[in-house]
Amino acid sequence: MGFVQYAPMDTETVARVARLARLAVSPDQQKAVAGELGQILAFVEQLNSVDVTGIKPVAGVHDDALRQRDDVVNDGNCAADILQNAPQTMADFFVVPKVVE
Amino acid sequence: MTIIKGRTGEWEMVIGLEVHAQITSHSKLFSGASTTFGADPNHQVSLVDAAFPGMLPVINKQCVVQAVKTGFGLNAHINLESVFDRKNYFYPDLPAGYQISQYQKPIVGKGYLDIDLPDGTSKRIGITRLHLEQDAGKSLHDQSPKDTYVDLNRAGVALMEIVSEPEMTGPEEAAAYVKKLRAILQYIGSCDGNMEEGSMRADVNLSVRRKGEKKLGTRCEIKNVNSIRFIMAAIEYEAQRQIEIVEAGGTIAQETRLWDTTKHETRALRSKEEAHDYRYFPDPDLLPLRLDAAWVEDLRRALPELPDAKKERLMQQYGLKAYDATTLVADQAAADFFEAVAKGRDGKLAANWVTVELFGALNKLGREISHSPISATQLSELVGLIEDNTISGRIAKDVFEVMLETGQNPAAIVQEKGWQQMTDMGAIDAAIDAILAQHADKVAEYKSGKDKLFGFFVGQVMKATGGKANPAALNDLLKKKLS
CATH class of the missing domain: 1.10.10.410 (Arc Repressor Mutant, subunit A)
Structure with missing residues (x-):
């Protein structure tokens, strides 16, 4: 089966997706990124050529049931560990630049 | 139905509610950290809740039980297979950058509940779905002029999001819906229903249209309204706001708004340009949740008596009027209290003393029935003294006052004060x-x-x-x- 070449993504979509993911992609990078993303999508879209008629979708390669745990408190109480890498803390709170809307 | 008179004609509103109810459990939905309210900041946080690299979520069985029981309480379809998805957005109190939620395959599907309206009638409101999701942490914006403080104790606590059909037509119906939903959750024990501590919060979806119009107007969503009073006030304000815009020739922008509890108005929260795009996808850390049909059926059979059934029974067994029965079953503790008072007594007389005298006194004292200064046994004894003609109903009110003040038993008070009815x-x-x-x-x-x-x-x-x-x-x- 040949490699199907799809039209590359447009720069507008790249800018939108980058903003949603909070990634800084400058306008002069957008075209290159669009080309790369387009190639990745084209690669993945090869899957569309497989006939899956009548096959039940699965969530993963292990078709197990989700493991469940009992409702017991056996974790937490480790504020020092949690806060260890925070750039700024105050009285066991994380402190971040004001984000009120 | 609430009809609003505008400048150019009559208007009606269409309301749907999304209620977030915190599930009663010891530990969080996907971690073993405690859920107790009011702990020191970040002391009930595990590495899973703080989204440290490599941490994996493992679901809490009890939260699944609670969701299934609540589904039955809402007469809803239980989905034996449901899927957890990631809802992606960025905010400092969401450490992973996504919330684990359920999107296309929720644990509970369509159901309904019947709301009790002030005029004594009831109305059926459809439930669209109930799904499991994680709560976010808490951001404090008022501790410092330049910074936001973040506490992750609530991050990862299990929530049920219960979505209604857009079938309510005014503030009274919305209030009745929240009251009934809260009562059902409390009876089942899946949520304490404490709105002050944030265990229950509602998002209100509201649009307006001219009376008789079939087409829906553009809706706005008012986020995180945390009391029944505020829900009613926000609905009244928002309906008026939308009508004024449309009557002035404008159009409603579909947007998220918040209820300002001090200014008593709604205002825009997120601009339209930042339109929600949560890029949902199935969480690769979690397999589908599969439930065993027999296990689910066992949960259904073990359900307690729910408010509507209890109301029917109180009317049958004690001869109560619908109004009194509705008042009593709104709070499980009140219904239990009443049944303890009514044991061996005249039901109507007992109901009267609980709903009029006792509720009145508790209101004045600002107390819940669980902290009543008069016990059910004591009130039952008082009703007994009226029934056997030891005292008259009028004297009983004086005895009741003394009971409130001193906590003494009624027979002792009657004896001490010499208030026995003269039957000689x-x-x-x-x-x-x-x-x-x-x-x-x-x-x-x-x-x-x-x-x-x-x-x-x-x-x-x-x-x-x-x-x-x-x-x-x-x-x-x-x-x-x-x-």
Whole structure:
């Protein structure tokens, strides 16, 4: 089966997706990124050529049931560990630049 | 249905509610950290909740149980297979950058509940779905002028998001819906329903349209309204706001708004340009949640008596009116209290003492029924004293006041104060004779046709006996003597 070449993504979509993911992609990078993303999508879209008629979708390669745990408190109480890498803390709170809307 | 008169005609509103109810559990939805309210900041956070690299979520079985039981309480379809998805957005109190939620395959599907309206009628409101999701942490914006403080204790606590169909038409229906939903959750024990502590919060979706119009208007969503009073106020404000815009020739922008509890208005929260795009996808850390049909059926069979069934039973068993029964079942503790009072007593009389006297007193004291200064046993004893004619209903109110103040048992109070009803015919007879002798002139007037004076004689004898004369006996004797 040949490699199907799809039209590359447009720069507008790249800018939108980058903003949603909070990634800084400058306008002069957008075209290159669009080309790369387009190639990745084209690669993945090869899957569309497989006939899956009548096959039940699965969530993963292990078709197990989700493991469940009992409702017991056996974790937490480790504020020092949690806060260890925070750039700024105050009285066991994380402190971040004001984000009120 | 609430109809609003605008400048250009009549309007109606269409309301749907999304209620977030915190699930009652010891530990969080996907971690073993505690859920207790009010702990020191970041002390109930595991590495899973703080989204440290490599941490994996493992679901809490009890939260699944609670969601299934609640689904049955809402007469809803339980999905034996459901899927967890990631809802992606960025905010400092969401450490992973996504919330684990359920999107296309929720654990509970369509159902309904019947709401009780103030005029005594009821209305069926459809439930669209119920899904499991994680709560976010808490951001404090008022601790510092330049910074936001973040506490992740709540991050990862299990929530049920319960979505209604857009079938409510005014603030009263929305309030009745939240009340009924809260009662069901409390009866099942899946959520404590405490709105002040944030265990229950509602997002209100509202649009307006001209009366009789079939097409829906553009809706706005008012986020995180945390009391029934605020829900009603936000609905009234928002409907008015939308009508004014449309009547002035404008159009409604679909947007998220918040209810400002100090200014009593809604205002835009997120601009349209930042339109939600949560890029949902199935969480690769979690397999589908599969439930065993027999296990689910066992949960259904173990459900407690729910508010509507209890209301029916109270009406049947105790002969209560729908209004009293509705009042009592709104709070499970009140219904239990009533049944304890009514044991071996007249149901209607017991209901009257609970809903009028006791509720009135608790209101004044600002107390919940669980902290009532008068126990159910004591109130039952008081009702018993009325029934066996030891005291009259009027004296009972005085006894009740003393009970409130001192916590004493009613029989002891009656004994100590000498408030027993005078049932000794001889004593009542003597009291009547004394009054009639004192008021010979009035007796003459009565006999010449002034019937109204009968009440005067009753009052005088009651006064002379300190209100203790048995009213029925007094009436009978007095009638005989005056004839």
